[in-house]
Amino acid sequence: MTDSQQTPVPTAADDTADGSAPGVEAKVRAAVEAGLPSAVADLSKLVRIPSVSWSAFDPENVRRSADAVAALLTDTGMFDRVEVKQAPIGDGDTLGQPAVLATRAARNGRPTVLLYAHHDVQPEGDEANWDTPPFGPTVRGDRLYGRGAADDKAGVMAHVASVRALRDVLGDDLEVGLAVFIEGEEEFGSRSFANFLEQNAAALAADVIVVADSDNVDVNTPALTVSLRGNVTFRLTVSTLEHASHSGMYGGAAPDAMLALVKLLATLHDDDGAVAVDGLTSYDAAAEPPAFTEEQLAEDAAFLPGVTSVGRGPILSRMWSQPTITVTGIDAPSVANASNTLLPGVAVRISSRVAPGQPAREAYEALERHLRAHAPFGAHIAIDDVDLGDPFLVDTDGWAATEAKRAMTDAWGAEAVETGIGGSIPFIADLVREFPEAQILVTGVEDPDTRAHSPNESLHLGVFKRAVLTEALLLARLDGRTAS
Template sequence: MTDTQQTPSGRSAAGDSPEVEERIRASVETGIPSAIAELSRLVRIPSVSWTAYDPANVRASAEAVAELLRGTGAFESVEIKQAPISGPSTGAGETLGQPAVLATRAAKNGRPTVLLYAHHDVQPQGDAENWDTPPFEPTVRGDRLYGRGAADDKAGVMAHVASVRALVEALGPDFDLGLAVFIEGEEEFGSRSFANFLEQNKTALAADVIVVADSDNVDIDTPALTVSLRGNVTFKLTVSTLEHASHSGMYGGAAPDAMLALVALLATLHDENGSVAVEGMRSHDDAAEPPALSEEQFREEAALLPGVTPIGTGPILSRMWSQPTVTITGIDAPSVVDASNTLLPSVAVRLSARVAPGQPASEAYAALERHLRAHAPFGAHIEISDVDTGDAFLVDTAGWAATEAKRAMTDAWGREAVETGVGGSIPFIADLVREFPEAQILVTGVEDPDTRAHSPNESLHLGVFKRAILAEALLLARLDARN
């Protein structure tokens, strides 16, 4: 088959030609040292997007990403843009979200347009003492690069940059594929301006295929296309029982303190197996049977201590992909060092729930609120505030884009691509579906079970990084050949 012959589907076969694939593979291979070095420079920028941190670092990160995209020579426009956190239009006094990078080039000759998404902001480092190496000093040990953001998601950013660079080197800068690149700057802080950014830049972001590089793979040898994500509900729960603190010796045993009420209330959220016991929070019962995962492998990957047993019922992966969870991720209470002999009047926690695919996050929140108010012990007062929700996501894998993505992954990794669910959430995908209902959405990524995203000693497997770049570059080349 020559570079200009047609496949049975009616598309040009240039992107499938051995010559193009050979050039793509060679470009990725020779470009890996530079990609790792550029990723390391991004990791050195502490681009934490939370409000308590210096926004200048997020701005510096956006500028660095913009320069990388300009350097590919693929784009007609590369801009750093911000959108308001609330309200559809920018005006005086509005609070803007963190800087994002938007790069575009128009499609030609009937070719599709692909939108590549990743985010350049990162989680806070946490306790530096828990890191083996400084969190913002990228360090290679063995076949892994360690550092905050090394995987989540600056490796996703660099996978896009490196794959576009390989495409340009293999096909020349005058290829026909349309490209848009959206590198967000506040994903780790709730994507608060995401919906407004989409609305304000809808024309520039419109695409036939959207690649979200922010997920993981089965292991370091097996690629995955994520086909389901759980939704999320988070809020601050405050439990109060007293107008002020009272002496625990004088009033304890008769006056209910807030900690006692809180502990009793939280205990009602799960049954004896550890499954969620909130009426109205549903499992995804129509989900396909997940692959088998041994308890031994799960224990190792989840870092269970000896003697600690898994919670829930059913296949282990179904518990993480298709069932709801409720977790307490933070608590405001006196520390052990500062504890005094008093009955606490109020205690607050951060509750984080994962919502099974198929259930709206608003419905799950309503179920949680009903449960907490109905089960508050001793007449305790309940306050719920700072509510944030995000809907779950299910991929339609019947489209041509998913077929092409899995084929590219299989060719790049040398192993059949697997469709997987993920227990985590990417709430903004619901915004993408709403704004671009006709687009095919592909959720890919560079992570693996040992990545430890959001945790100390986050790392990127460099072999996974290379194969992820190659898979995306092959996909782009083949889509460039699609009529």
């Protein structure tokens, strides 16, 4: 144990009313500051590992990433057990990608906190669109660039760095229980997540769950995410002919699959771009979302000149509380390989975001009904490779949300804001099902310029520091609280 780990802790009689001991929070701030260079260096090492979890990529890189995360947690010296584990996907024998599970038992009635993040990343895409190497972490100004620098290896390192700070201040006197779950396939649909929870339920059981995989309002304003949309994704194949035919010979009379597909996809939206599928519902929020202008949207989403927004209602309502339908991929001949033929079949990937409050299965059934009812020219419709993830609404009345927002405000020097997120974290529904009594907090290290999933993904280092401090303050305060 280092000298800093041996710092004496005041007795319970000296504790402040909020559960933290005099001087502890100042020491936590100092420890976070002192540990920041090491945290950024370790994050950069993780970014160098191309841990893409998709089935078409080398799984050995995900294993290397899991081993590296396990080593970081082990080196804190704060856990009773650190393991790299896998669980089966569905009912089959195929194992999901490796995850890391670390545990430390609570003492003297203190609560247990589960810290979640994921170490897998999205593919880099076309490297030509990157200004820096995708897996070559690069600091430019106040940002660290690289795939996974923010989503979500920064979430991993926020957990590691906050535990390091507590080690340096409280050492073995830390009484709050800790479980750290670093998933390895979040970007590939968390396909073994439910089984992993079931197999490791005792180790993962917690009073509070912190999911570090979300966004902040901007680089100066923290956010607690209180709503998340669900998702429905599937492959849609439209077929009209048994084989390709000459477009000059039969075009104008024979319905090719591309024509049928284009007409079918056009029925999914109104003329203003709003979703036009009966049965897909919007979330009727009790409060009007904060103001967000067309100009802000155009800047954040990188509109080309003259492009306007789609949909109806307040912009943030469209992004947080309304369903969406997007075509994210298409299997068809490329322009370079195009020939004068009528295509017999075309496939697309459909991604729909489901409004909070609507089960993903119900949304999928509405989409399927619509597509089958609107197929033109008698086209044949096939739907497969379906993934469903339910939306989520946070109960902000619990003490954990109150403590989290207070820690955010103290760490950032700005009032914490409750926000919705248009993206999806489907596995949260699994957490709710497995641990119904746990209070779930969705936090994050991202900001509007992060560009997660896109070229030139980056992490604002100031946001990272404040995210680490938020978590360290929260855990230090919970260390003085009973679990009731």
